Amino acid sequence: MTDGLRVEIDGPVATLTLDRPAALNALTIGVKVALRTALESIAGDPAVRAVILTGAGRAFCAGQDLAERDEPDAAPLDVEVRERYNPIIRALRSMGQPVIAAVNGVAAGAGASLAFACDLRIAAEEARFVLAFGRIGLVPDSGATWFLPRLVGPAKAAELALVGDAVDAAEALRLGLVSSVVPGDQLLAEARAMADRLAEGAPLALSLTKGALERSLTIDLDIALEDEARLQGIAGASADHAEGLAAFREKRQPRFSGR
Numbered sequence: 001m002t003d004g005l006r007v008e009i010d011g012p013v014a015t016l017t018l019d020r021p022a023a024l025n026a027l028t029i030g031v032k033v034a035l036r037t038a039l040e041s042i043a044g045d046p047a048v049r050a051v052i053l054t055g056a057g058r059a060f061c062a063g064q065d066l067a068e069r070d071e072p073d074a075a076p077l078d079v080e081v082r083e084r085y086n087p088i089i090r091a092l093r094s095m096g097q098p099v100i101a102a103v104n105g106v107a108a109g110a111g112a113s114l115a116f117a118c119d120l121r122i123a124a125e126e127a128r129f130v131l132a133f134g135r136i137g138l139v140p141d142s143g144a145t146w147f148l149p150r151l152v153g154p155a156k157a158a159e160l161a162l163v164g165d166a167v168d169a170a171e172a173l174r175l176g177l178v179s180s181v182v183p184g185d186q187l188l189a190e191a192r193a194m195a196d197r198l199a200e201g202a203p204l205a206l207s208l209t210k211g212a213l214e215r216s217l218t219i220d221l222d223i224a225l226e227d228e229a230r231l232q233g234i235a236g237a238s239a240d241h242a243e244g245l246a247a248f249r250e251k252r253q254p255r256f257s258g259r
């Protein structure tokens with residue numbers, strides 16, 4: 001536990017819990033530094049094969065801790081975003097392991113952005129997403145303007161970002177913003193079940209797939225086809241592909257090593 005972030009590694013799954021429930025897990029400098037450090041450390045740990053990001057108490061994350069904004073030595077916002085928020089988003093997107101956001105409650109401002117930057121989102125029935133930036137005269141940041149149109153389409157993204165109404169869990173499911181909605185008391189078990197399934201997958205193939213999906217939205221079909229061919233060359237030469245083929249022939253579950 002460091003500065004409002006709990007890091008638990010249990011077998012192949014790391015669970016990161018934003019843990020300042022009295023402030024709805026709002027992001028202080030300490031939490032941002034701890035989160036970035038944890039993500040970068042996990043990215044380099046091949047024993048961790050899936051990650052869960054969640055919040056303690058009734059919120060997922062209320063975004064920037066607005067109390068810190070009253071401090072006289074607070075950094076200008078462009079510096080804060082560039083130096084503290086953006087590296088977290090880059091870490092989430094560049095790490096090979098899939099990351100599941102277990103959205104237990106309200107996700108507001110950069111808290112919503114954090115959830116959007118994860119590979120998968122499972123929501124509790126109590127969850128809601130609020131693009132709260134406009135309410136305090138700010139623009140969506142931490143990737144929100146990039147992720148949201150890709151997740152829900154440009155028209156809905158414009159409505160959510162400009163009007164700023166909350167999206168409840170049922171609406172988030174309808175929009176495709178989350179994969180499933182479950183009762184709050186089952187959220188972590190569902191996220192863990194999903195993480196365990198991902199952890200049984202071939203790590204190299206999952207990592208390459210994550211990268212391909214990331215690139216696919218900014219390249220044309222010809223480039224995507226060549227990208228897939230290149231990645232298949234890498235995956236096809238891996239020990240895990242050989243193991244997958246052997247397991248198929250022997251009618252057993254594969255045991256992937258990540259090589």
Ligand code: T3D
Binds near residue numbers: 106138
């Ligand atoms: O600034 C920069 O560095 C640039 C980067 C910006 C990125 C951003 O994230 S900007 C957006 C910042 N976040 C917000 O504007 C959200 C502010 N919070 C809310 O709008 C509401 O709290 C929620 C919609 C999230 C939840 O509403 P509700 O009614 O469920 O809870 P509440 O009563 O408003 O809040 C409960 C407590 O949490 C309360 O404290 P208290 O009165 O019980 O002592 C409240 O002050 C505290 N809290 C909620 N959000 C924050 C917060 N404390 C600090 N920072 C917060 N963001």
